[in-house]
Amino acid sequence: MMVSIDTMNTQVNLRLPEKLIVAAKLYSEENGYTTIQDFIKQAIRDKVFDEISPRKLVALKKRVKEAEKNMEKRTYAREDLPW
Numbered sequence: 001m002m003v004s005i006d007t008m009n010t011q012v013n014l015r016l017p018e019k020l021i022v023a024a025k026l027y028s029e030e031n032g033y034t035t036i037q038d039f040i041k042q043a044i045r046d047k048v049f050d051e052i053s054p055r056k057l058v059a060l061k062k063r064v065k066e067a068e069k070n071m072e073k074r075t076y077a078r079e080d081l082p083w
Helices: 018-030 036-050 054-073
Strands: 002-005 010-013
Touching: 018 036
Parallel strands: none
Antiparallel strands: 002 010
């Protein structure tokens, strides 16, 4: 997996089986997502933020805030990333 960081977003490139891509595209279209990327982002949000305990959410938000601060300084360490 390749991760590149800029000041606004992080780009993640990954390979998925063709059947999974087709199923995700169909699901996206049937459920009103503009793009498959929008669907994938929402699926990640649902998994990370809806299934996380309040205590873990506080810790995750703290790590995200620290990572954002380090991104402003353009210093990146693996432990700064929220995943």
